[in-house]
Amino acid sequence: MKTETTIQGLNAALAPARIARKTIGFVATMGNLHQGHLNLVREAKKLCDLVVVSIFVNPIQFGPNEDFDNYPRTLEADSHLLADVGCDVLFAPTIQQMYGDHERKTTVSVHGITDILCGQSRPGHFDGVATVVTKLFNIVQPNTAFFGQKDWQQLAIIRAMTRDLNFSIDIVGVPITRAEDGLALSSRNAYLTAEQRQTAPVIYQALTTAQQQLQQHTDLQQVLAQIDLTLVNAGFVVDYVKAYTPDLLPVTQFDQDIVLFIAAKLGSTRLIDNLLVKFSD
Ligand code: PAF
Numbered sequence: 570m571k572t573e574t575t576i577q578g579l580n581a582a583l584a585p586a587r588i589a590r591k592t593i594g595f596v597a598t599m600g601n602l603h604q605g606h607l608n609l610v611r612e613a614k615k616l617c618d619l620v621v622v623s624i625f626v627n628p629i630q631f632g633p634n635e636d637f638d639n640y641p642r643t644l645e646a647d648s649h650l651l652a653d654v655g656c657d658v659l660f661a662p663t664i665q666q667m668y669g670d671h672e673r674k675t676t677v678s679v680h681g682i683t684d685i686l687c688g689q690s691r692p693g694h695f696d697g698v699a700t701v702v703t704k705l706f707n708i709v710q711p712n713t714a715f716f717g718q719k720d721w722q723q724l725a726i727i728r729a730m731t732r733d734l735n736f737s738i739d740i741v742g743v744p745i746t747r748a749e750d751g752l753a754l755s756s757r758n759a760y761l762t763a764e765q766r767q768t769a770p771v772i773y774q775a776l777t778t779a780q781q782q783l784q785q786h787t788d789l790q791q792v793l794a795q796i797d798l799t800l801v802n803a804g805f806v807v808d809y810v811k812a813y814t815p816d817l818l819p820v821t822q823f824d825q826d827i828v829l830f831i832a833a834k835l836g837s838t839r840l841i842d843n844l845l846v847k848f849s850d
Contacts, residue, residue, distance in 0.1 A: 570652040572659045576708050579660050583621070583709075591618035595711035595738075597702060600624040600661075601641040601756040602650050605746035609715045610654045612743050621709050622651055623660040625667060630697030641756060660709065667704060677703045679726045679733070682817040686722050686830055687841065690808050698723055699730050706736055713739040717746075719753050721828055721843045725817045745842075747773065753842045760838040769840060771803040772831055776844040779829055783846050789820065789827075800833050808832035808839065815845065824848045 573579040586593060594617030596609045606622075613620040624647055631637035644661060651659055676696050682688075683695035706714065716724045724742050731740050746754045751773030752766075761769060775796045782792050789812055796810045812820050812827045820827050826849055832841045 570648070570656050570659060572648060572661060574661055574663065575666055576662070579621075579658065579708065582658050583619075586619045587710075592712040593617060593709065594620045595705070595709045595714045596620065596622045596656075597705050597714070597716070598622060598624055599626045599640065599756070600647050601643050601759070602647045603746075603754045603756065605717055605719065605754040607650060607654050608746050609717060609743050610651065610656055612741065613713070613715045614655050616741070617711075617713055619657045620655070621658045621660055621711065622656045623662075623705055623709070625660075625662055625701070625705075627667075627697060627701040628664060629668075629673075629700060630694050632691055632693065635691070636757075641759060667701070673700075676700050677730065677734075679730050682722070682725055682729065685813070685817065686809060686811060687832060688722070690832070695723070695726055699726060702727055703730065703734070706731075706738060711738055713741055715741045715743055718742045719745045719755065719842070721830065722817065725815075751777070753840075755840065757838055757840065761835060765835040765838065768803050768805075768835060771799065771805070772833065772840060772842045773844075775799045776829055776831065776842060780844055780846050783827070784848075786823075789823070793829075796829070796831065800831070805833040805835055808834065 571582045573582050594613030596613055598606050610620055610622060626640050628637055648659055677699040678696050679699050688695050716727055718724060728740050731738055748754060750770040752770045779792045779796050793810050793812060797807055800807050809832050811830045814820060815826055815828055826847050828843050828845050830843045832839060
């Protein structure tokens with residue numbers, strides 16, 4: 570595996586593949602990799618000739634009181650894990666390499682679906698994500714990019730942006746990787762105390778119970794209220810419990826596919842999860 574820290578170096582590393590018209594798969598990450606990320610790389614390996622993974626803790630997607638400074642930076646361990654799963658090129662740029670010294674005058678904003686769910690409690694977050702992903706798409710120029718369904722809203726935003734800005738990139742959503750007890754894998758799980766880690770799977774249990782209730786035609790608002798109560802009783806501070814269509818539109822019909830979304834805090838750790846409830850075949 571090659572590791573490149575500059576755009577120039579990355580271009581040189583990818584030049585032979587581009588000339589040979591090999592397909593390039595891309596996985597964007599902020600590092601501190603777990604099996605969820607590695608499954609994105611495995612999926613990319615299946616579908617593409619060559620896989621590029623970026624590790625970049627993107628400052629502009631963190632709010633002033635968020636965990637940018639403390640975000641775990643584990644480049645050496647990450648690069649071993651990536652080499653083991655067959656990543657071809659690791660792109661690990663510095664902030665200076667990505668944003669330069671000049672004042673940034675361009676922000677990519679996706680409208681309509683960025684001010685709901687996580688966008689409500691993290692203002693500006695998705696502008697930061699859309700801007701860095703646009704830059705990474707332009708730098709890597711992949712044929713296919715792979716994103717986890719754990720960040721369903723992020724995936725929907727990237728799909729909309731890719732379509733609106735005419736990127737010739739296929740976006741593949743990869744199912745959530747869960748621990749045996751159902752907790753969705755996330756770099757932020759590392760912040761949980763042992764006790765909180767025991768409680769955390771309640772999120773997934775609440776989602777699966779809700780899925781069953783909805784499939785038995787229990788009223789949606791009642792199901793959402795029940796999830797909220799379950800989380801509060803387990804000691805979470807709930808940010809939101811919501812349902813939208815897979816494209817993040819309001820649910821209007823009672824037999825359409827919906828996604829249940831949860832964001833809730835255990836202590837100072839904010840966890841998110843979601844579950845697709847299918848009514849169509
Ligand atoms: O999902 C993430 O880790 C980040 O939001 C991403 C897509 C790498 C952009 O910084």
